[in-house]
Amino acid sequence: MRPMIGISCCVKAFGTFNTPNHAASDSYVKVVMGPVGGIPALIPCAGPDCVDDVLARLDGLIMTGSRSNVWPEYYGGPPHLEGTPEDHQRDATTLPLIRAAIAKGIPLLAICRGMQELNVALGGSLDQRIQDLDGRMDHSTPSDQHIPLVRTGKAHGVRLKPNTLLARLSNAESIPVNSLHNQGVQKLAPSLVAEAWAPDGTVEAVRVEGAKAFAMGVQWHPEYDWDRDALSRSIFEVFAEACRAHVDARDGRKLQAAE
Numbered sequence: 001m002r003p004m005i006g007i008s009c010c011v012k013a014f015g016t017f018n019t020p021n022h023a024a025s026d027s028y029v030k031v032v033m034g035p036v037g038g039i040p041a042l043i044p045c046a047g048p049d050c051v052d053d054v055l056a057r058l059d060g061l062i063m064t065g066s067r068s069n070v071w072p073e074y075y076g077g078p079p080h081l082e083g084t085p086e087d088h089q090r091d092a093t094t095l096p097l098i099r100a101a102i103a104k105g106i107p108l109l110a111i112c113r114g115m116q117e118l119n120v121a122l123g124g125s126l127d128q129r130i131q132d133l134d135g136r137m138d139h140s141t142p143s144d145q146h147i148p149l150v151r152t153g154k155a156h157g158v159r160l161k162p163n164t165l166l167a168r169l170s171n172a173e174s175i176p177v178n179s180l181h182n183q184g185v186q187k188l189a190p191s192l193v194a195e196a197w198a199p200d201g202t203v204e205a206v207r208v209e210g211a212k213a214f215a216m217g218v219q220w221h222p223e224y225d226w227d228r229d230a231l232s233r234s235i236f237e238v239f240a241e242a243c244r245a246h247v248d249a250r251d252g253r254k255l256q257a258a259e
């Protein structure tokens, strides 16, 4: 049986009447049906009450990127600059979803905003515009850049901690990544370990220490180039292995219960 992979949604206004819709980018649906080999299940921003029931049906979870920022109230940060996109319905769902997924040992891959949510969900904080901080780079890509391969192309290098999953998968000390974010980890959550850094020190990858299953976050977007980038593809393949292991364990438990 193929694993059922949850994909976190945003609430976005669509159509003539700006009706709120719960949506996730096609790139996540494609990567789940591609290298992950799973069935994509979009998770609406339905709030914390649904989290346990949703997770009971999932074998893996991808926390997606999004232009919106995590609401600073969740990490004790200053209010956003006016005009900064927020998505309170998403925050109210994803933060408890992440905590519950880790507690239940459901494999978790958190991408960009997803990694920022992972950090906040576990008690960390965020810088809101790292390009405004002394000595830091601009990690953002203009939203009016409409040439996809320029918008999502490799933007800077990332130094990898030796003997980590990313170092093993890439067999390299550093890798090139794309970059589509303004925010970054400020205080790392106590249970996260940083495993990759941009040249300006921005944390680019994290792992949940002592997690029962695969649980990591990357600040870049492997979903944009898995069809031509070996490391991006292998991140999803390793995640997929963890999800299949979750299916095996779950079905094993079911068989035992029926005996």
Ligand SMILES: N[C@@H](CCC(=O)NCCCC(=O)O)C(=O)O
Pocket: 064, 065, 066, 067, 068, 069, 070, 111, 112, 113, 114, 180, 181, 182, 183, 184
């Ligand atoms: N808003 C946060 C998170 C950035 C993020 O997830 N960007 C992905 C955007 C997707 C796209 O443009 O294709 C931040 O700015 O750090």
